[in-house]
Amino acid sequence: MTGRTVLPLIAMLVVGGMYLAVNSRLAKTGQRVLILQDEIAELQRRNAELTATLASLTTPDLMWERALELGFHPASTEEVEYIIIENYIPPEIFVAPLPPSSGKNHRSGLSPAYTETLGDWLSRWLGLGSA
Amino acid sequence: MVEQLPRQRVRILLMIMVIVALAMVVQLIRVQFGPYAPVFASWVEAASDTEDEVEPTRGLIYDRDGDLLATNVPLYYLEVETYQLNPVSIKQIAGVLSRALILPYEDLYAQLKRDWKSQGQFRFRLTREITGGERWPITIDQMAADMLRSFLLDADAPDLSGLKTVPAPKREYPAGTLAGHVLGFVNQEGQGFFGVEGYYDDWLAGKPITIDRGYIPLEARFEPDPPAGVNLVLTIDLDIQQMVEEILAESIESSGAEEGEIIVMDPRNGEILALAIYPTLDPNHYEPWLEERGYETEDLESEEEELVINPAVGGQFEPGSTFKVITMASALDAGVVTPEDEFIDEGQIEVGGIRIRNWDGGAWGPQTMQGCMAHSLNVCLAYVASEKLGASFFYDYLDAFGIGSVTGVDVAGEVSGQLRTPRHPEWTEADLGTNAFGQGVSVTPIQLLAAVGAIANDGIMVQPHVVRAVVGSEGPYWPKPTVLGRPISRDAADELTAMLTESLQEETSLASVEGYDLAGKTGTAQIPAEHGYDPRWTIASFVGWGPLPEEEFIVLVRIDRPEISPWGSVVAAPIFRQVVERLVVMLEIPPNDVREDLVQSDESG
Numbered sequence: 001m002t003g004r005t006v007l008p009l010i011a012m013l014v015v016g017g018m019y020l021a022v023n024s025r026l027a028k029t030g031q032r033v034l035i036l037q038d039e040i041a042e043l044q045r046r047n048a049e050l051t052a053t054l055a056s057l058t059t060p061d062l063m064w065e066r067a068l069e070l071g072f073h074p075a076s077t078e079e080v081e082y083i084i085i086e087n088y089i090p091p092e093i094f095v096a097p098l099p100p101s102s103g104k105n106h107r108s109g110l111s112p113a114y115t116e117t118l119g120d121w122l123s124r125w126l127g128l129g130s131a
Numbered sequence: 132m133v134e135q136l137p138r139q140r141v142r143i144l145l146m147i148m149v150i151v152a153l154a155m156v157v158q159l160i161r162v163q164f165g166p167y168a169p170v171f172a173s174w175v176e177a178a179s180d181t182e183d184e185v186e187p188t189r190g191l192i193y194d195r196d197g198d199l200l201a202t203n204v205p206l207y208y209l210e211v212e213t214y215q216l217n218p219v220s221i222k223q224i225a226g227v228l229s230r231a232l233i234l235p236y237e238d239l240y241a242q243l244k245r246d247w248k249s250q251g252q253f254r255f256r257l258t259r260e261i262t263g264g265e266r267w268p269i270t271i272d273q274m275a276a277d278m279l280r281s282f283l284l285d286a287d288a289p290d291l292s293g294l295k296t297v298p299a300p301k302r303e304y305p306a307g308t309l310a311g312h313v314l315g316f317v318n319q320e321g322q323g324f325f326g327v328e329g330y331y332d333d334w335l336a337g338k339p340i341t342i343d344r345g346y347i348p349l350e351a352r353f354e355p356d357p358p359a360g361v362n363l364v365l366t367i368d369l370d371i372q373q374m375v376e377e378i379l380a381e382s383i384e385s386s387g388a389e390e391g392e393i394i395v396m397d398p399r400n401g402e403i404l405a406l407a408i409y410p411t412l413d414p415n416h417y418e419p420w421l422e423e424r425g426y427e428t429e430d431l432e433s434e435e436e437e438l439v440i441n442p443a444v445g446g447q448f449e450p451g452s453t454f455k456v457i458t459m460a461s462a463l464d465a466g467v468v469t470p471e472d473e474f475i476d477e478g479q480i481e482v483g484g485i486r487i488r489n490w491d492g493g494a495w496g497p498q499t500m501q502g503c504m505a506h507s508l509n510v511c512l513a514y515v516a517s518e519k520l521g522a523s524f525f526y527d528y529l530d531a532f533g534i535g536s537v538t539g540v541d542v543a544g545e546v547s548g549q550l551r552t553p554r555h556p557e558w559t560e561a562d563l564g565t566n567a568f569g570q571g572v573s574v575t576p577i578q579l580l581a582a583v584g585a586i587a588n589d590g591i592m593v594q595p596h597v598v599r600a601v602v603g604s605e606g607p608y609w610p611k612p613t614v615l616g617r618p619i620s621r622d623a624a625d626e627l628t629a630m631l632t633e634s635l636q637e638e639t640s641l642a643s644v645e646g647y648d649l650a651g652k653t654g655t656a657q658i659p660a661e662h663g664y665d666p667r668w669t670i671a672s673f674v675g676w677g678p679l680p681e682e683e684f685i686v687l688v689r690i691d692r693p694e695i696s697p698w699g700s701v702v703a704a705p706i707f708r709q710v711v712e713r714l715v716v717m718l719e720i721p722p723n724d725v726r727e728d729l730v731q732s733d734e735s736g
Contacts, residue, residue, distance in 0.1 A: 045205040049273045055199035055305035060373035075716050082721040094197040096602040099359035
């Protein structure tokens with residue numbers, strides 16, 4: 001085996017090794033993306049759970065009971081005093097939040113840097129494809 | 132020696148490469164044919180079937196002030212990967228789950244021990260037995276799921292190898308029974324029934340989409356989200372709703388009644404501020420509620436239209452004397468009577484061959500129209516409808532008031548009530564006489580409220596509704612009030628309101644609230660039975676509005692089968708007063724004298 005035959009083999013192996021390394025990094029990144037997606041979903045679920053818990057802890061029924069326990073009673077018409085407040089600004093009307101998936105800048109995919117194959121790159125480089 | 136060294140190095144390099152290559156081949160063989168090969172094969176199969184339908188998040192429901200009424204919380208199914216099970220984990224999974232979820236150990240053990248592999252199943256969902264031998268998947272909440280996951284990560288914890296928690300959304304109603312009838316409920320398949328959930332089901336549910344799911348890391352990408360369902364803001368004020376429900380529950384208990392409803396509406400725009408129904412419905416646990424009433428959960432879809440879940444929109448009743456408001460409004464608008472017109476009440480009148488008598492069977496002698504309403508005289512109202520208005524005018528007015536038609540309220544399950552007009556083959560002139568005082572005609576509470584609301588709103592009838600805003604991906608949409616028509620003129624509405632204000636102060640003092648001018652009418656309706664009317668039970672009702680002259684609310688009270696008294700003036704009128712006493716404080720409506728002072732200071736300022 002001479003240097004002439006071994007050298008191209010080693011060169012090919014180096015290129016192959018680099019390709020494998022890039023692919024393994026890509027796979028790792030992809031796996032990280034999947035994990036992050038799971039984490040996002042999990043956090044959203046926990047957020048929903050906490051919001052529901054908060055809402056159930058502050059229902060008028062419970063607040064009513066707590067107010068009575070603290071010695072309050074419903075105000076009667078005689079107990080209410082009405083005064084004029086200059087430049088009174090009434091409370092803002094409640095507007096519900098937008099539904100969760102209504103972001104306009106929706107990300108439909110990853111950057112091509114992560115997904116472009118060697119073939120894609122060659123096509124782009126040679127001006128063959130639309131990429 | 133110098134030539135030998137590179138050759139030796141090349142050999143060593145080649146050997147290392149061969150070893151690495153061999154290791155890769157061994158690993159490939161292990162993955163392909165090893166003990167976990169079927170698991171990987173099932174994953175590959177799942178990944179190859181990449182088309183997956185994704186259900187969007189169901190829209191949330193808020194009250195008018197932003198209190199959360201309906202949301203989605205996670206629950207978890209318990210699934211098992213059979214190839215990860217071992218004899219120890221089978222026992223420990225069964226043991227942990229039976230203790231934590233109070234389920235029979237033997238049942239869980241049998242499911243885990245079953246030979247799923249021979250059936251080609253590598254993953255299965257644990258189930259529990261419910262009544263009738265039916266099996267349903269076991270579901271656990273977030274806390275239980277967290278506990279199981281912590282066991283899976285802890286080497287010292289019980290071995291739960293193979294157990295997986297799979298999330299799924301569950302509809303949750305944090306306020307429990309509060310406004311339960313307004314909301315309706317969502318079944319296990321995610322379909323909304325009754326109330327707002329049923330009426331806006333398509334909007335709340337969103338639109339599922341089909342996506343190519345990326346299970347393989349190399350193909351990982353941000354999946355497109357399906358268009359989520361819209362969020363709804365209701366017109367309901369949860370504080371008023373709570374107050375009204377509390378008063379209703381206490382009143383039902385103290386009167387020994389079976390059922391009841393109280394509806395509070397703003398007659399100017401049709402916004403329903405509170406809609407309370409007793410017995411209450413907890414949408415979180417709708418199945419036992421249905422079973423108590425003899426309904427099957429499976430029948431929901433097929434018989435939704437027949438089931439009366441929300442009696443405020445789906446429960447018909449003969450309104451009795453509250454209906455006299457409609458008759459008198461029609462007569463005043465037609466100009467056939469004035470409040471001062473006199474009528475000699477002889478205690479009975481014959482219309483269409485039947486004798487109509489007063490509620491007390493007595494003759495009240497000379498009465499003005501004002502007196503007829505104040506004393507709720509059936510004879511007088513039958514006279515007004517038959518002798519003054521005539522069938523054609525009378526039924527045209529009823530039609531204009533929406534009697535016999537649905538109001539279009541955005542709560543599922545509404546029915547139109549029943550009204551026989553002269554066009555009906557079975558109509559007789561006697562119907563004209565009885566309809567005049569609310570017999571022989573069926574209405575729903577919401578229908579009566581909308582019709583009488585026209586009188587409280589200067590003759591303009593507005594469609595009742597419970598949704599204030601719809602928030603979609605494009606932002607909020609605020610529906611404008613829908614005017615259903617103008618059945619009577621403003622003058623007629625003002626005249627009748629003045630008549631009923633006077634009669635409320637003089638004859639129905641149990642309904643009056645000090646410091647506020649209110650108008651209203653009691654109702655005591657007999658309940659139709661197989662032959663005639665039920666001799667014992669009545670429906671006591673009251674419909675009233677105020678404060679005059681700028682009406683801001685109309686309240687309808689209906690109490691079914693009260694034991695303490697059959698009369699609306701005794702049972703329903705005090706409930707109206709209780710509601711209004713609290714309502715004026717909550718709506719920050721000052722008494723007459725304060726309002727007059729405010730107007731004067733505003734004019735002078």
